[in-house]
Amino acid sequence: MKYAKAIYASLIVFFLIAPLLVILPLAFTSSAFLTYPIPSFSTRWFEELVVNSVWSRAILNSLIIATATTALATVLGTLAALGLRSQDLGMKSQIRTMFLLPMVVPAVVLGVGMQSLFVRLGINSSYWSVIIAHTVVAMPFVVISVSGALTGIDRRVERAALSLGAPPWKVFSLVTLPLAMPGVLSGAALAFATSLDEVVLTLFVAGPNQRTLARQMFSTLRENISPAIAAAAFIIIVGTVLIALALMLARRRRG
Amino acid sequence: MSENFIRFQKVTKDYGTVRVVEDLDLDIARGEFVSLLGPSGSGKTTLLMMLAGFESVSGGAIVLDGQKINDLPTHKRDMGVVFQNYALFPHMTVAKNVAFPLEMRGTAKAEVASRVQKALDMVQLGHLSDRLPGQLSGGQQQRVALARALVFEPRVVLMDEPLGALDKQLREQMQLDIRDLHHRLGLTIIFVTHDQDEALTMSDRIAVFNHGQIQQCASPREVYDHPSNRFVAEFIGETNLLEGTVSAVSGETLSLTLPGGTVFQSHGLAGFRPGDKGLLSLRPERIDIYATAPEGVNCLTGEVTDTVYQGDHLRIVIETAAGRIIARINRKAAEWANGAKVTLGFRAQDGWVIAP
Structure with missing residues (x-):
């Protein structure tokens, strides 16, 4: 039985990471095509990412947009989660559903709506339009993750802080926020990953100057299937794994 | 202060x-x-x-x-x-x-x-x-x-x-x-x-x-x-409650007549007048158990139906004409077999009459 479970788990894990195992080695191919077999190993496609201004610009854009999105979504999502925790808020579950809606609404629908809204506001095809669009889809992850952390906080601990002479803003900064920090950090990481990964909304609201890495990979796939895609994917995956590891370490240190 | x-x-x-x-x-x-x-x-x-x-x-x-x-x-x-x-x-x-x-x-x-x-x-x-x-x-x-x-x-x-x-x-x-x-x-x-x-x-x-x-x-x-x-009376500690009618009041001592005709002398709340209904609260540890009725205390006869061992004391359940009464006795006192006919006694200052 124990072996059966282990085999079953291994198969699931394999199923999940098999696509990565297929694509990642191609990042190191010396061939000009994204196909097996690999003639010899080389780092030319990583050099391409740096040297070719289209790719390096896309990487820079992704970092700018993902960082801004993370900051915005984390602040707003945390505030929303705090508000949803308030005891005298009516229609709490309806409001919560509203906050989570961007996760379930089809991205295409959201994209069309945002594009026409941003055009009317005169901010379409700008960094702001992409950052706002990404924030909308990233915020639900922060709301969920911070809400989860907040439910784990005993209100009596905050009451104790109040009774010991801490004004409400100090209770928040010294007690509530530090205790919710693991949730805030994982929310931020999810927001960052969401932004990095976003293609559909970006297609609608980004101009040629806001081409993100994901968007660039998407169009390269259609135009010429270059192994630079695999190299870019490699970078994204390594980056994501590093963030996840950093989070795990931070959490472990907290005990 | x-x-x-x-x-x-x-x-x-x-x-x-x-x-x-x-x-x-x-x-x-x-x-x-x-x-x-x-x-x-x-x-x-x-x-x-x-x-x-x-x-x-x-x-x-x-x-x-x-x-x-x-x-x-x-x-x-x-x-x-x-x-x-x-x-x-x-x-x-x-x-x-x-x-x-x-x-x-x-x-x-x-x-x-x-x-x-x-x-x-x-x-x-x-x-x-x-x-x-x-x-x-x-x-x-x-x-x-x-x-x-x-x-x-x-x-x-x-x-x-x-x-x-x-x-x-x-x-x-x-x-x-x-x-x-x-x-x-x-x-x-x-x-x-x-x-x-x-x-x-x-x-x-x-x-x-x-x-x-x-x-x-x-x-x-x-x-x-x-x-x-x-x-x-009921929330704090354990107590026996006996209902009766106040028949006389003299100073802090009341006379309470139970339905069977037994009359008890007991302390109680102020403000009772003869004819009022009263409830006698009697703490189990204030009750003594005798084989024969002593002088100068309130008495009630009954039959022992159960004894519960509680380590430092015994709880004795006694059926009387006024209802079931629980007494709590010290381990050094005499023990009673089930079915024994006994007399319960308590002093006026050990009872307390409240409104029912």
């Missing part, structure tokens, strides 16, 4: 349409240890939460040291609160927890350190100051919570069932510790509990709550010996 350090004046609390505290009056003196005792849902915790500022007051006034504090925010009330689940800050060390109220008051660093050390030594935890709360036992955590609530010398200390989560032995030890701190530091303590033994052990006065009202507020001895009504 100001007599009315804390005053509750016609305090009311409503949750929607439910009234959990109703027109409540209570005065507490500086340095007094008052327990709020009652079943769950009786309003005692709500009253404490209103005093701490965690709950708003729906009606009436709470006055602290001459100042109405209904709308004073919690962090300005200067009250130390100890919660049942300790409510320590899990991400701060023991020393940081205890230093928190001092830092909030802007106390100088050196003084914070020495006062924290003193407070922790007071609860015998000076050696654990660098631990996190999660690394301590329940009893140790509660002592840290106590040190944290006392270190800033609050005007009042509020305790919400602080010993409820501890096991019996630890609880009894902490009861004595808190009582000792109360005497030593001259603290004003308001202590919520549903455990009557705890209230009897620790308090200067006990306020017995039911349905959002105080049924009686008096010393432990008074509450136990001279309950003001049936609820108090």
Whole structure:
């Protein structure tokens, strides 16, 4: 039985990471095509990412947009989660559903709506339009993750802080926020990953100057299937794994 | 010593349409240890939460040291609160927890350190100051919570069932510790509990709550010996209740005639007049059991139907003409077999007549 479970788990894990195992080695191919077999190993496609201004610009854009999105979504999502925790808020579950809606609404629908809204506001095809669009889809992850952390906080601990002479803003900064920090950090990481990964909304609201890495990979796939895609994917995956590891370490240190 | 350090004046609390505290009056003196005792849902915790500022007051006034504090925010009330689940800050060390109220008051660093050390030594935890709360036992955590609530010398200390989560032995030890701190530091303590033994052990006065009202507020001895009504008599300790009619009143002694015609002489509440219905509350340990009727005491005959061994005492169940009576006798007294015919006796001052 124990072996059966282990085999079953291994198969699931394999199923999940098999696509990565297929694509990642191609990042190191010396061939000009994204196909097996690999003639010899080389780092030319990583050099391409740096040297070719289209790719390096896309990487820079992704970092700018993902960082801004993370900051915005984390602040707003945390505030929303705090508000949803308030005891005298009516229609709490309806409001919560509203906050989570961007996760379930089809991205295409959201994209069309945002594009026409941003055009009317005169901010379409700008960094702001992409950052706002990404924030909308990233915020639900922060709301969920911070809400989860907040439910784990005993209100009596905050009451104790109040009774010991801490004004409400100090209770928040010294007690509530530090205790919710693991949730805030994982929310931020999810927001960052969401932004990095976003293609559909970006297609609608980004101009040629806001081409993100994901968007660039998407169009390269259609135009010429270059192994630079695999190299870019490699970078994204390594980056994501590093963030996840950093989070795990931070959490472990907290005990 | 100001007599009315804390005053509750016609305090009311409503949750929607439910009234959990109703027109409540209570005065507490500086340095007094008052327990709020009652079943769950009786309003005692709500009253404490209103005093701490965690709950708003729906009606009436709470006055602290001459100042109405209904709308004073919690962090300005200067009250130390100890919660049942300790409510320590899990991400701060023991020393940081205890230093928190001092830092909030802007106390100088050196003084914070020495006062924290003193407070922790007071609860015998000076050696654990660098631990996190999660690394301590329940009893140790509660002592840290106590040190944290006392270190800033609050005007009042509020305790919400602080010993409820501890096991019996630890609880009894902490009861004595808190009582000792109360005497030593001259603290004003308001202590919520549903455990009557705890209230009897620790308090200067006990306020017995039911349905959002105080049924009686008096010393432990008074509450136990001279309950003001049936609820108090039944809630605190165990008692036998016998219904009858008051047939005569002379000074503090009443004559109560039971339905079978037996007449008892007993002390009781003031205000009874001949002809009133009365309820005799008779504590099991105040009853003696005799083989033959003695002189000068109230007597009632009956038959022993059961004896329950309780370690330090025996509970004897006796069926009488007036109903089933439970007596509690010392292990040194004679034991009785089931079916034995016995006479129960009690002195007038050991009974207490209340309104039915």
